[in-house]
Amino acid sequence: MAAGGGGGRPPGPESSLEPYVQTRIFKIIVIGDSNVGKTCLTFRFCGGTFPDKTEATIGVDFREKTVEIEGERIKVQVWDTAGQERFRKSMVEHYYRNVHAVVFVYDVTKMASFTNLKMWIEECNGHAVPPLVPRVLVGNKCDLKDLIQVPSSMALKFADAHNMLLFETSAKDPQESQNVDAIFMCLACRLKAQRSLLCRDLEGRPGQARRLDPTPDASGKTSCPC
Ligand SMILES: Nc1nc2c(ncn2[C@@H]2O[C@H](COP(=O)(O)OP(=O)(O)OP(=O)(O)O)[C@@H](O)[C@H]2O)c(=O)[nH]1
Numbered sequence: 670m671a672a673g674g675g676g677g678r679p680p681g682p683e684s685s686l687e688p689y690v691q692t693r694i695f696k697i698i699v700i701g702d703s704n705v706g707k708t709c710l711t712f713r714f715c716g717g718t719f720p721d722k723t724e725a726t727i728g729v730d731f732r733e734k735t736v737e738i739e740g741e742r743i744k745v746q747v748w749d750t751a752g753q754e755r756f757r758k759s760m761v762e763h764y765y766r767n768v769h770a771v772v773f774v775y776d777v778t779k780m781a782s783f784t785n786l787k788m789w790i791e792e793c794n795g796h797a798v799p800p801l802v803p804r805v806l807v808g809n810k811c812d813l814k815d816l817i818q819v820p821s822s823m824a825l826k827f828a829d830a831h832n833m834l835l836f837e838t839s840a841k842d843p844q845e846s847q848n849v850d851a852i853f854m855c856l857a858c859r860l861k862a863q864r865s866l867l868c869r870d871l872e873g874r875p876g877q878a879r880r881l882d883p884t885p886d887a888s889g890k891t892s893c894p895c
């Protein structure tokens with residue numbers, strides 16, 4: 670189990686004059702064939718580096734990073750899942766339970782990892798993930814330009830058909846790190862917006878949940894990269 674990125678501690682006694690706002694946690698799972706680079710992508714986002722060496726993930730590795738969106742601190746909890754069937758079968762139920770967003774990853778240099786996406790999407794659908802849960806598609810290893818097997822146009826068509834945004838990235842190339850960050854930041858922004866709306870809808874209804882953020886940003890500014 671590994672962790673990277675900032676720690677998302679709520680304000681302590683030293684800031685007791687400020688209103689106490691609990692840090693929200695968004696659970697994002699990263700799914701796809703073995704060897705597509707799920708561990709490297711999550712490492713890049715949470716730790717800011719490309720790992721020298723990785724081994725097949727067994728079960729799940731958790732990583733997290735605290736980000737700030739429109740003045741609110743949000744903890745992005747990334748579940749780096751195992752691609753190999755034998756290392757994931759006892760865990761699958763846990764992956765999908767209370768998930769907030771799903772990242773499907775394929776390897777742009779391996780067509781089979783792209784065609785297998787159908788299977789991953791079916792698995793996700795089979796676990797009753799609500800339609801409101803955002804899903805994105807990530808084509809990784811774009812630095813291997815001479816080996817590309819999955820054209821962007823094909824991936825875009827697939828993403829459109831499944832109502833997903835497409836990100837083409839490289840966990841390895843430091844120049845691409847902003848694109849990797851954009852995957853998770855975009856999801857965090859969408860989740861924040863969705864949940865604020867949901868809570869606003871529920872406000873005023875007796876016995877229902879209320880917004881956690883007592884001071885909505887009036888500026889309308891967003892740091893969302895998408
Ligand atoms: N060239 C290149 N290699 C990458 C990239 N991302 C990952 N790799 C390599 O691909 C291999 C597999 O990466 P992992 O991140 O361990 O793959 P995974 O999807 O987590 O695999 P499982 O844990 O078995 O599901 C490793 O040798 C990485 O170094 C990338 O963007 N570019």
Ligand SMILES: [Mg+2]
Nearest residue numbers: 707708725726
């Ligand atoms: Mg892995």
